[in-house]
Amino acid sequence: MQKTVEQPVTLERVRQIGAAFAARDVEAIVACFAEDGEFRNAKGSDVWGQTYKGKDAIRSYFVPLFANAPDVRWIHTAEYVVGNRAVTEWLRTATLANGQKQEWLGCDLYTFRGELIVMKDTYIKVVG
Secondary structure: OOOOOOOOOOHHHHHHHHHHHHOOOHHHHHHOEEEEEEEEOOOOOOOOOOEEEOHHHHHHHHHHHHHHOOOOEEEEEEEEEEOOEEEEEEEEEEEOOOOOEEEEEEEEEEEEEOOEEEEEEEEEOOOO
C-alpha cells in the first residue's frame, strides 16, 4: 500500500493568506479555505474554541468581526512552514465599535491540502 504524501505549502502562500487578512477581504480569506475547511477560533465554549466549518460558516465569523473592528490588524512576527503545515505568530490590534482597544499576541496553526487551508487553529495570549 502506497502512502499519500501531502503537497508541501510554501512560505509565499502563507504570506498571500496573511495579505488577505491584512486587507480585511472576507472573500479572499474564504477563498483560501478548502470547501470542507475549518477555522477554530481561540474563544468558545469548547476546549478547542468555537469551530466554523465550511466557507459559509467561516464567512459568518469574519463579516461581523470586520464590521465591529474595522481597523483590526495582524502583524506577523514569525512564519514557519514544514510540509503541509504552517505556523504564523502575530500581534493583533483592534479598536472595537464601542471604542475599546484590543492588543494581544497569538499564533495560527495551519494544515493545508495543496494550497487550501483545511484547518486554521488560532491561539491567543489572554490579557487582563
